[in-house]
Amino acid sequence: MNKTKSGQVVLNAPYLLWSAIFIVVPLLFVVYYAFTTANGSFTFNNIINFFTNEQYMTVFWRSMLYAVWATVISLVIAYPFSYCMSKVNASSQRMLMLLVMLPMLMNLVVRTYSWQQILEKNGLVNTLLESIGLEPIQFLGNAGVIIFGMVYNYLPFMILPIYSSISKVDKSLLEASNDLGCNTFGTIQKVILPLSIPGVLSGITMVFVPCVSTFYISRQFSDGNIKMIGDVIEDKFYRSSVPDYNIGATISLVLMLIILISLAVVNKFSDDDDQTGGVVI
């Protein structure tokens, strides 16, 4: 008995220590900096400052709005895509999975830069438009292109969980629904859709979280004119002449809370006991 107990300790101690020191303690530092002044005394002013400052609030609501748009658009594209994907033959499905995952393993910075080249004033798309006699379009600098950038980057995070839940739907259910007189759309609406809700919910969180906290994409696509929360955090720590750790930590804390709340809301809708789902990259 004693031996198994000490064995347990040996197995668990390294990871428990590691995650306490490098996951939990850093988060406590965020809380600490958010509630202290530059010389270390306790204060609520950072939080009050954030919520009463018009500039911060504009950025805050903008990030929420863009993230919601990006999530909705990703869902509208990813759902039919995943459905189509689940209908092709098994070996093509595996290949498509791989192809969906591959771009998101590529360097974010390079992909974003490459899109900039495609969309810029004298870029590939505008050259194409002019060659067929159309007016060039100013893509960069618009809200739309930033949302597009987010959809592009995080679409795979929506496709993978939805695809995996659709492909798990029992084939005999589809046959049964067919036998009972449902057409394809009836089957989608009454069988596939309800059964794929867990995938949809996890897709929504997996897209919303990185979107609301995104930085770099917005800066790059708007020449620094349209900022998101992530950009402001980066500014506070790295780009301002006088870095302000306290307000930076405050904004990070707010961001973390938004995400906790949205996770709680999503979890409320899904009674998932499916812990074997594992992770998708």
Place this chain on the structure above:
Amino acid sequence: MSKLRWIFITLIMFILYAPIIVMIVFSFNSATSTSVFDGFSFRWYQNLFQYGGDLLGALRNTLILAVLSSLISTVLGTVAAIGISKMRSTWVKSTVMSVTNIPLMNPEVVTGISMMLMFVFVGKMLNLANSVNFFTILIAHITFGLPYVILNILPRLRQTDKHLTEAAMDLGCTPIQAFFKAVLPSITPGILVGFIMAFTMSLDDFVISYFTNGTFQTLPLLIYSMTRKPMKPDVYALESIMFLLLLVLMILLNVIQSEDNKKKGARLKK
């Protein structure tokens, strides 16, 4: 209907791959531009290997970091997964699992900032000249790699027969021998998948590295600093090579998983 399906799939794939296709095409551009194609040449690949010292140095750093961090997270994560699977108390288990999920669910910016705050604080206390350095970025990469390893191994441990270890020990194995002979083979695919995931996440990480690197330059960070000016196609050349490398890694991952599925299928049939 089936044709429409493929048209839709191809269209989305086209959008997903557009920037990568552009990148590969312009890596063969004979001019310096990354937007006007002049003619085909290997010039930038030659340039990369002759003069691209900065880029190659950063690539070397990235690879060292990715190999080290993913190896350490794999070892630590494998031990952790076994420990977690043996936990009796459900609330301890669920607490540990929630903490494990934090790096996956937390925005990367927040993970990066939180670690930086701690490292800077500790650095100040110890009066270090560089409070963020190679070791802090290594720690950060190990930490975000761990959940991928643990979450890939746990389901396999759940599937392995609990009596396997007992049987091995009855047959004269010590607990450690029993682990290596009975348990390890059945969780190896999970370990490999976890390792490859941790490796690729480390290879590509930009946000967390950005806040924890100090002077240690990785490839994504170097490229980030280059994008403030117009970039030269040698970066595209390097990234095209990386694309090829990742493609091979992904195919490997795919083969491991499908082999494993086949085995599982065979076992079920018996």
